[in-house]
Amino acid sequence: MLLVLKHHTCVSKNKEKCGSSINSMNVGEYSLLKTYTNLLQSILNLYPRMEKLIECQLVKDALSQIILKHCKPLKIFSRMTWIAVMFLAVFMVFFLVIWTIRACQDHSRHHRSDCPV
Numbered sequence: 001m002l003l004v005l006k007h008h009t010c011v012s013k014n015k016e017k018c019g020s021s022i023n024s025m026n027v028g029e030y031s032l033l034k035t036y037t038n039l040l041q042s043i044l045n046l047y048p049r050m051e052k053l054i055e056c057q058l059v060k061d062a063l064s065q066i067i068l069k070h071c072k073p074l075k076i077f078s079r080m081t082w083i084a085v086m087f088l089a090v091f092m093v094f095f096l097v098i099w100t101i102r103a104c105q106d107h108s109r110h111h112r113s114d115c116p117v
Contacts, residue, residue, distance in 0.1 A: 053059055
């Protein structure tokens with residue numbers, strides 16, 4: 001793919017020398033595309049090794065031990081965090097209602113004092 005794109009890459013920094021072709025790209029765009037392509041190819045090259053690692057019994061045993069021993073406390077702490085966030089949300093709604101009522105009372109008090117009657 002990069003060989004095909006290299007033919008459409010303008011090596012000159014002057015846009016007028018490159019022409020006004022929509023299909024041409026500058027050297028910076030080409031090098032960025034080349035970097036991304038190389039990165040993706042590296043990931044694809046690592047995939048077979050990672051697949052072998054997942055099939056390894058040692059890794060499966062380690063993951064099962066983590067799930068059995070560490071997920072229960074994680075569930076407890078996530079539930080405690082959820083309860084704390086819900087309590088904070090209820091408190092903030094209550095506080096907002098009280099604040100709105102107080103603002104309405106202050107607003108009505110100021111308008112009465114401005115009244116000439």
